[in-house]
Amino acid sequence: MYKELDEILVTEQQIRMRTHELGKEISDTYGDEEISVISIVNGAIIFTADLLRTITSPVRLDCIRVSSYGNSTTPETAPEILDNMRLDLAGRHVLIVDDILDTGKTISKVVDVITKQNPASIRSCMLLEKIGTREVVYQSDFVGFSIPNKFVVGYGLDFAGRYRNIPVIGVLKEKLQTVAV
Numbered sequence: 001m002y003k004e005l006d007e008i009l010v011t012e013q014q015i016r017m018r019t020h021e022l023g024k025e026i027s028d029t030y031g032d033e034e035i036s037v038i039s040i041v042n043g044a045i046i047f048t049a050d051l052l053r054t055i056t057s058p059v060r061l062d063c064i065r066v067s068s069y070g071n072s073t074t075p076e077t078a079p080e081i082l083d084n085m086r087l088d089l090a091g092r093h094v095l096i097v098d099d100i101l102d103t104g105k106t107i108s109k110v111v112d113v114i115t116k117q118n119p120a121s122i123r124s125c126m127l128l129e130k131i132g133t134r135e136v137v138y139q140s141d142f143v144g145f146s147i148p149n150k151f152v153v154g155y156g157l158d159f160a161g162r163y164r165n166i167p168v169i170g171v172l173k174e175k176l177q178t179v180a181v
Helices: 013-030 045-052 104-113
Strands: 005-010 035-041 059-067 080-084 093-101 121-132 142-147 171-172
Touching: 005 093, 005 142, 013 104, 013 121, 013 142, 035 080, 035 104, 045 059, 045 121, 093 104, 104 121, 142 171
Parallel strands: 035 059, 035 093, 093 121, 121 142
Antiparallel strands: 005 171, 059 080
């Protein structure tokens, strides 16, 4: 299963351990307050599912679908909302969950959309943050792992819809970073 990877940056065990730690940090932050978790899908779907099982605070869940990468290893366009959330977030504590903080454009777009609903608070939890790639200033409240500026797949992260099911986070071999029909 790992033959597509040049290297593994984060193992299954590291993901599992850090996800539990993040769940505790989030639960400690919110206590008994209800959280409206907004997962940015498809990338964060696996991380969100695992993270929610570790949070002890009451949770409501919704998803937002945003696209910016297409079939490229770099963001091709400005983030576009493809499918919006359905929850009413007015006066609610919102936790945005995403797979990776890269340029900062996607999370900034989602924060702008949510801010218009007048939530009580907005925080974010990122599985990964890339070092040295930010184009928009943004600091996540909860971060799983900091990684170098390499194109990664696995544990929900993809290239052209592939490799999401790899249970580790690894660097995709360069020869596979082109779209095959």
